[in-house]
Amino acid sequence: MSLGQELAPHLPFLRRYARALTGNQTHGDAYVRAALEAIVAAPGDFPRDVDARLGLYRTFQRIWASTNADDPADTVIDDGESESIAQARLAQVTPRSRQALLLTAMEGFTSEDAGYLIGLTASEVDTLVADALAEIERHTRAEVLIIEDEPIIAMDLETIVRDLGHGVTGVAVTRDEAVAQAMAQRPGLVLADIQLADDSSGIDAVKDILAEFSVPVIFITAFPERLLTGERPEPTFLITKPFQRSTVKAAIAQALFFDLQTVPA
Known part of the structure; x- marks a missing residue:
């Protein structure tokens, strides 16, 4: 090969x-x-x-x-x-902390492998990840719309969101429900599954929402190949199911980190 x-x-x-x-x-x-x-x-x-x-x-x-x-x-x-x-927020989090956070929590590398990639020991990586999450959480706050038709997963996501200090505007299980909730109370972040309860698409729901206003979106799906096509636009934040709680936390922190509408804590 x-x-x-x-x-x-x-x-x-x-x-x-x-x-x-x-x-x-x-x-x-x-x-x-x-x-x-x-x-x-x-x-x-x-x-x-x-x-x-x-x-x-x-x-x-x-x-x-x-x-x-x-x-x-x-x-x-x-x-x-x-x-x-972004520069103001970046000033609060050191560059290596951001890389350590993404490499471990989002990309799934071990602390040892992440250390190899950025030239640190595993314990140093673990410290950087903890510091990065804590610092970003102190500087961002948002109301989150969850689009997810599996009740257990939706509850887990809601717990993660609230544990990070954010609010939840609602949980939608279909495209129409998601759009209606987003129009009724504009969220500062959307967590979206792709395949919804009535066979509608979370992708279409997000497109409908983004046609009305700008909001960062994190797709959480068992079908990442439907979004990682090489075509534009691709989602900046994509999490594969089954997910780790730390992965979701890292993605939320990073998405809000670059968003204009996030309210400083």
């Missing part, structure tokens, strides 16, 4: 990580493209002492570090207003 074939299954998830790290699909994809170009230009430099996924993320991290993207002043966000807000 060629190196390209080994890396291909991991690219959608690297794009997810890059978008979450930058808060922007265009710039996240640009860093992924730069990493791939570096691999093509010097395939002999690709880490072969680790598995392909770890080597891919390691190459990405090297590109990210070489562009000084860890400096909050250089972080690329969508526009001037969001840039100033």
Whole structure:
């Protein structure tokens, strides 16, 4: 199997990580493209002492570090207003803390592997993750709409949201119900499943909501391939079921971190 074939299954998830790290699909994809170009230009430099996924993320991290993207002043966000807000929040969370949080909670790397990727020990990674979650939670607050037709999962998500200090505007189980609830009380964040109770689509529900107002969205689904297609737009935040509570917490923190409408705590 060629190196390209080994890396291909991991690219959608690297794009997810890059978008979450930058808060922007265009710039996240640009860093992924730069990493791939570096691999093509010097395939002999690709880490072969680790598995392909770890080597891919390691190459990405090297590109990210070489562009000084860890400096909050250089972080690329969508526009001037969001840039100033994101910079203020970034000042509260160190760059390595954000990376440690995303690599472990969202990408599923062990603390040891995350440490390999960013040059730290496992215990240092664990400390950074705890610090990042605590700091972001102190600086963001939102009302959350949950679109989920499985009662147990919906209850679990609601508990996670409230434990983080956020409110819940409601739980919707169909497309029409989700849109109606969003119009009645505009949420500051949406957690959405794809496949809903009446065979309607959470994707369509989110499209309807976004046609009316802007709001960050986190898709939580057992069918990530329906969204990680390489076409635009792709969701910045995507969690695969079954999920870990820490993964949901990390995604919520990161989504609100880059959102203009989030109320400072």
